[in-house]
Amino acid sequence: MDSEQAGGWRAGIRAGVPLGLAAGALAVTFGAYATLAGWPPAATILMSALVFSGSAQFAFITAVSGGAGLVTGIGAGALMNLRFVPMAAAAARSLHGGRFRRAVEGQAVVDGSWVLAQRPDGTTDREMMMGATLVQWPAWVLGTAVGALLVPSADLLYRFGLDVVFPSFFLLLLLEALRSRPDHRWVALVAAGLASAAVLIVPVGVALLLSAAASLIVLRRRPNSAMG
Amino acid sequence: MNTVIVVGIVALALINFAFKASGPALLGDREPSERAQDVVASLSPALLAGLVVVEIAGPHWSEVDWTRIVGLVVAAVAYRRGLPDLICIALAVVVTAGLRLLVP
Numbered sequence: 001m002d003s004e005q006a007g008g009w010r011a012g013i014r015a016g017v018p019l020g021l022a023a024g025a026l027a028v029t030f031g032a033y034a035t036l037a038g039w040p041p042a043a044t045i046l047m048s049a050l051v052f053s054g055s056a057q058f059a060f061i062t063a064v065s066g067g068a069g070l071v072t073g074i075g076a077g078a079l080m081n082l083r084f085v086p087m088a089a090a091a092a093r094s095l096h097g098g099r100f101r102r103a104v105e106g107q108a109v110v111d112g113s114w115v116l117a118q119r120p121d122g123t124t125d126r127e128m129m130m131g132a133t134l135v136q137w138p139a140w141v142l143g144t145a146v147g148a149l150l151v152p153s154a155d156l157l158y159r160f161g162l163d164v165v166f167p168s169f170f171l172l173l174l175l176e177a178l179r180s181r182p183d184h185r186w187v188a189l190v191a192a193g194l195a196s197a198a199v200l201i202v203p204v205g206v207a208l209l210l211s212a213a214a215s216l217i218v219l220r221r222r223p224n225s226a227m228g
Numbered sequence: 229m230n231t232v233i234v235v236g237i238v239a240l241a242l243i244n245f246a247f248k249a250s251g252p253a254l255l256g257d258r259e260p261s262e263r264a265q266d267v268v269a270s271l272s273p274a275l276l277a278g279l280v281v282v283e284i285a286g287p288h289w290s291e292v293d294w295t296r297i298v299g300l301v302v303a304a305v306a307y308r309r310g311l312p313d314l315i316c317i318a319l320a321v322v323v324t325a326g327l328r329l330l331v332p
Contacts, residue, residue: 018314043233050241060236070232077240081247083275089251090268093258102256103249111279115272122265161325164296167283168303168320172313174276175304184273191274195281200289204282211278215270219263 012116012131019112020135022165024143026054029157031147033058037065041148048144052110052137055080055205080205083212087114094124108133115173120180190214295331299324 027048034044039061051057056077063073088106091114095105108130117129157163178185191214198207284300285292303320307313 018317021314022317039233040230043230043237047233047237047240050237051244053240053244056240056244060240064232064236070235073232073236074239074243077236078243078247081244084244084247085250086268086271087275088248089255090271092252092255095252099253099256102252103245106248106252107245109248111275115276118269118272120269122269159325159328161295161299161321161323161328163293164299164303164320164324165317167280167296168300168317169313170276170279170283171300171303172307172316174273174280175307177273177276181269181273184270187270188273188277191277192281195278196285199282199285199287204287207282208275208278211281212271212274214274214277215267218266218270 016132016135020139027143
């Protein structure tokens with residue numbers, strides 16, 4: 001826990017830079033994807049500014065441009081983001097103010113920031129989470145604009161290896177999380193197994209939600225026998 | 229199409245807001261039980277492992293790409309050597325792009 005004290009706004013903004021770069025790169029692909037699917041660039045940029053969630057945005061456009069109806073598209077996007085309910089709930093007691101302010105502060109929950117801000121004792125470093133998100137939002141919107149207006153080919157992004165940015169970032173965060181809590185390696189392994197199997201049958205967002213169910217295995221252990 | 233776009237954007241924005249607002253607004257600063265905290269603390273490794281797998285696999289395991297996997301291994305090794313995150317990611321990108329250039 002001692003090494004985790006150095007958090008806060010500055011640390012969050014600093015830690016948010018690689019996240020912002022990754023988000024920006026992914027946003028470029030999203031913007032290009034939306035334009036190619038026939039979306040006006042203004043609408044795509046507006047979507048990124050308001051929804052601010054890559055997985056949900058990709059899911060919605062994929063569903064709708066694939067011929068699914070509006071409700072199916074919204075359902076697909078919502079399912080992608082259902083994971084934010086437990087994540088934001090976990091951060092709840094670390095946020096400040098009354099109900100309304102907490103609800104607004106909860107908007108800072110996005111995958112990378114939330115993970116960065118987790119302390120080993122289960123509390124959340126509020127400033128760290130918000131700082132990291134403050135970097136990612138403009139990067140996400142700007143990247144979307146670049147992608148939607150310039151429409152770089154998917155081939156170009158592939159050739160520059162930009163598709164490796166997000167997975168490597170998540171991998172590094174995972175290694176970091178496991179370093180502070182080695183007992184969680186089983187959770188990670190079960191989650192990886194669940195995701196591997198689920199992705200064969202269900203959409204990616206649902207597979208992610210299922211992988212989170214691996215957390216429930218900690219209930220089978222006694223808290224004190226955990227460190228091993 | 230335009231109505232679909234506008235309604236879709238507004239609906240997803242509201243749903244997203246509600247998802248992230250629900251816990252903080254309803255739970256307040258009630259202290260969760262020890263077991264709940266345990267589950268919460270293990271949520272991030274679980275989701276991260278899921279994210280890595282899903283990013284490697286893609287829908288129905290259709291997006292597996294060995295150059296990307298090599299890039300990920302490079303990032304992990306660099307991390308183990310104590311290099312900063314940004315350098316690890318940059319190395320992964322360079323190696324992945326390099327492999328794609330060299331091995332068409």
